[in-house]
Amino acid sequence: MKEIVTIGLPSKGRLKESTLKLLKKNNLKLISKGGDRDYFASLNNLPNAKVIYLHAREIIERLGDGTLDIGISGLDLLYESAINLQKKIKVMKKLDFGKADLVVAVPNDWIDVQTVADLEEVSFYFRDKKNSRLRVATKYPNLTNKFFTSKGVTQYKIITSLGATEIYPFTGSSEIITDIASTGSTLKANNLRILKDGSILKTQACILASKESLPDIKKRQIVKLF
Amino acid sequence: MKSKNYSKKISEVFKKRGFVFSEPDILLDSNYIIQRSGENFKKLMLTFEDDSGKSMCLRPDLTVASCVKYLEDNSRRASKIYYSGQAYRRSNNSKDSIINDQVGLEIIGSEKKTSDNKEVINTILKSINKIKIKNVIVNIGDVSLFRQLIDSLKIPERWKLRLIRHFWRPKYFEDLLGILEANSDIDPITVDFDKKRFSEMKKLNQNQEIAGRKIYEILSRFDKKIRDPRSFAEGKKTAKIIKEFLKISCPIDQMDKYLEKFFKKYNIKKNLIKNELPIKSLLRSNYKIIFSANFGRDIEYYTGMVFEILTKKNKREIARGGRYDDLLKSLGSKQNISAVGAAINLNNLSKVTR
Numbered sequence: 001m002k003e004i005v006t007i008g009l010p011s012k013g014r015l016k017e018s019t020l021k022l023l024k025k026n027n028l029k030l031i032s033k034g035g036d037r038d039y040f041a042s043l044n045n046l047p048n049a050k051v052i053y054l055h056a057r058e059i060i061e062r063l064g065d066g067t068l069d070i071g072i073s074g075l076d077l078l079y080e081s082a083i084n085l086q087k088k089i090k091v092m093k094k095l096d097f098g099k100a101d102l103v104v105a106v107p108n109d110w111i112d113v114q115t116v117a118d119l120e121e122v123s124f125y126f127r128d129k130k131n132s133r134l135r136v137a138t139k140y141p142n143l144t145n146k147f148f149t150s151k152g153v154t155q156y157k158i159i160t161s162l163g164a165t166e167i168y169p170f171t172g173s174s175e176i177i178t179d180i181a182s183t184g185s186t187l188k189a190n191n192l193r194i195l196k197d198g199s200i201l202k203t204q205a206c207i208l209a210s211k212e213s214l215p216d217i218k219k220r221q222i223v224k225l226f
Numbered sequence: 227m228k229s230k231n232y233s234k235k236i237s238e239v240f241k242k243r244g245f246v247f248s249e250p251d252i253l254l255d256s257n258y259i260i261q262r263s264g265e266n267f268k269k270l271m272l273t274f275e276d277d278s279g280k281s282m283c284l285r286p287d288l289t290v291a292s293c294v295k296y297l298e299d300n301s302r303r304a305s306k307i308y309y310s311g312q313a314y315r316r317s318n319n320s321k322d323s324i325i326n327d328q329v330g331l332e333i334i335g336s337e338k339k340t341s342d343n344k345e346v347i348n349t350i351l352k353s354i355n356k357i358k359i360k361n362v363i364v365n366i367g368d369v370s371l372f373r374q375l376i377d378s379l380k381i382p383e384r385w386k387l388r389l390i391r392h393f394w395r396p397k398y399f400e401d402l403l404g405i406l407e408a409n410s411d412i413d414p415i416t417v418d419f420d421k422k423r424f425s426e427m428k429k430l431n432q433n434q435e436i437a438g439r440k441i442y443e444i445l446s447r448f449d450k451k452i453r454d455p456r457s458f459a460e461g462k463k464t465a466k467i468i469k470e471f472l473k474i475s476c477p478i479d480q481m482d483k484y485l486e487k488f489f490k491k492y493n494i495k496k497n498l499i500k501n502e503l504p505i506k507s508l509l510r511s512n513y514k515i516i517f518s519a520n521f522g523r524d525i526e527y528y529t530g531m532v533f534e535i536l537t538k539k540n541k542r543e544i545a546r547g548g549r550y551d552d553l554l555k556s557l558g559s560k561q562n563i564s565a566v567g568a569a570i571n572l573n574n575l576s577k578v579t580r
Contacts, residue, residue: 107437109427111420112448117405121384122447124391126438134438145269152391152398154267169437176437196416 004050005213005222008062008071011039011053015205018097019072026225049222060208064088069213070223074098076180076203080140090214091206092223098205100182102140104147104198107169107176108191115196116151119176123155126175133157137165137174140200144178147200166190228579229572233310233329236353236570240308243349245331248307250291256281258557259290270316272324284314288328289527289567293554296334296563304336323573330547330569334554342566343531343549344504350545350568351511354535359578361538364513366478366503367521369393369548370530371485374499375471381406381464384450389468394526403465417452424448467492471519478508478515502530502549514538527553531566537578544578545570 010016023030023043030051032038041051054062059071060078064085072095078086106113113119123134134156138144141158148156159174166186168174178200181187187194207226214220237247256273273283285291288309296305308331316324331349333342347366354362372393376386385406392399424445432442470492476484481503489496508515522532525548532548547568554563 109423109436109441110439110444111423111427112444112451114416117388117402118451120391121388122439124387125443130438150398152395152402174437175439 004048005046005069006067007043007049007051007222008054008059008068008073009041009051010056010059010072012055015056015072015074015098016053018095018205022095022097022226028225046222046225060085060089063208063210066210066212069210069216071208072205072226073208074203075206076100076102076140076143076201078206078208079201080142082142088211090209090211092209093207093226095205095207095226098203100180100203102143102178102200102203103181103187103194104178104200105166105176105181105187105192105194108193113195116148116153116198119195120151120153120155123153127155134176135159135174136176136178137161137168138178139163139165139180140178143200147178151197166192229327229576232357232570232572232575233327235357236329237308237310239353239356240329240331240349243345243352245306245308245349248292248295248305248309249311250285250288250295250309252285252291252311253282254285254291254294256283258294259283259286270318272314272316286313286315288313288330288569289332289550290553290557292332292567293334293557293565297554297557297559301335305332305334307332307334327572328569329572330567332565332567334565334567335563337564339530339549339564339566340502340504342564343502344507346547346566346568347504347531347533348507348511350535350547350570351513353570354545357575357579359537359544359575362513362544363536363538363541364508364515364533365518365521365536366508366515366531366533367518368501368503368531369522369528371499371501371519372471373529375468375494378494378499379464379467380460394523396523403468406461407465409461420448421452474517474519476517478503478505478517481505481517484517504531522548527556533568540578542574542578543571544575 009019020030027045029044030041031044032041039053041053043049043051052068056073057077059068059073060081062068063071064081075091075094078089078091104116104119106119113122126132126134136144136156137159139161141160144158159168161168165177165179167190168177169192177192179187180203181194184194207223209223256268256271259271260268271283271286273281276282288311292307292309308329310329313326313328314324331346333346336342373390376389379386388402392402427441427445430441432440434441436444471488474484474488486496489499522528527550528548529551530549533546534543535545536543545568547566549566551562551564554565555561
């Protein structure tokens with residue numbers, strides 16, 4: 001069993017800011033020898049803990065392969081990951097930040113589309129009249145597939161997006177999108193609207209642990225410090 | 227070994243009845259299948275990319291593969307074919323095998339629907355008898371009855387299409403009936419807001435596209451939708467009729483009696499709804515045959531008669547088949563081509579005779 005407890009923290013964005021606030025609130029002080037650009041850190045009162053700053057998606061991957069013992073990431077990213085990875089990770093605590101919804105959004109001017117059932121009808125229009133499938137841009141192909149299947153939508157094609165998903169319908173890269181929305185203002189600003197029953201998942205930041213590390217009492221105790 | 231012997235004996239029955247051996251391709255163009263079956267089916271297929279980047283798959287289904295072959299051969303005549311081979315697909319049930327040994331038959335391009343239905347089901351029953359499988363139950367349905375029932379109901383066209391499309395997804399179908407009952411697919415607040423946008427959009431160039439749809443297409447669908455004449459009470463009544471219809475289940479000799487009683491109760495003209503089941507022939511057989519209006523909802527391409535043969539003891543499926551008149555068109559045929567077929571599952575057959 002490893003002596004050092006490896007903790008993965010988000011390396012950028014709002015998730016990082018909120019994580020740092022949480023640590024501060026719980027009297028956990030981060031020390032980085034190389035300053036702000038250092039990918040490693042330690043915690044002042046936990047000499048056997050090593051902190052690595054990683055992309056929130058990477059944290060899930062590394063918890064799955066056992067490189068990390070503990071990590072902070074989003075529930076959306078956990079549920080989007082492969083099933084075999086999810087089975088290796090336990091949600092220890094849901095945190096009070098990073099709250100958002102993964103939603104289905106369509107162009108504002110598609111005024112005839114209010115529900116997923118409408119979307120399903122329109123997808124058949126694409127198949128029958130245009131001999132193509134409705135394209136859905138997303139960073140969450142697995143969650144999107146699962147949701148659409150549960151709602152009876154089958155005639156679509158996933159376009160994997162790496163960022164700025166909101167502009168896809170207006171650049172000709174997709175017709176609709178699924179994306180994370182916390183207030184909905186970004187979608188609105190980009191002429192998109194959320195379907196009435198288009199909420200795929202409610203997400204928030206979580207403390208996650210590798211199931212491999214859980215039998216170690218020391219590691220379980222560290223989770224309680226957050 | 228056992229399954230090879232079964233395959234040989236069953237093939238002999240097929241040959242004697244005029245079916246000709248045909249070997250469908252093992253590799254198919256994945257997009258061909260996904261275009262018809264949708265994105266979700268993709269995960270059940272065994273796919274790979276060839277050197278040119280084209281996505282190929284191992285044939286997930288021998289009926290689909292046989293139809294693809296029929297179209298590639300450019301056959302215009304009625305074909306009576308049989309095959310013996312493997313289908314490769316994952317299942318949602320992890321206990322199921324990825325490789326399915328099957329021996330099956332298809333009648334493609336013939337318009338003699340009732341007699342072809344009879345020939346397919348009788349040939350399969352004869353084959354089962356030949357390999358001395360005795361204690362079986364036959365479940366039979368006719369999915370066209372549901373389509374005809376929906377057509378006879380006074381509901382908006384888009385609701386008819388929606389219910390017919392989702393007949394294959396029982397769970398989601400239940401949700402749809404809930405929406406129909408509560409008339410909750412139109413949100414009055416959003417519609418009021420969108421009506422303003424409707425007027426503005428009417429002034430724009432109607433051929434302008436918004437994310438792949440022309441403005442006139444969006445406006446025409448919107449207009450049709452808000453004019454939906456359905457009232458709450460009608461939605462509730464329609465859902466009740468559909469639910470009650472799907473509960474009809476009885477021995478085949480009582481099917482007419484049950485259906486007539488149902489039509490009378492809801493004042494549905496019975497001449498609007500006809501089945502193509504080979505009833506007389508089935509009544510003469512010695513098998514226990516159960517008709518169920520709810521049966522056959524798990525394979526989307528069936529359009530009429532659908533049946534399965536199960537062992538009485540552990541209800542293991544040993545054969546399944548049905549009519550699929552729309553499949554060839556969805557695979558690229560310019561004309562409608564009628565077809566009916568069935569396959570015997572050799573993996574399950576070997577298990578029940580172990």
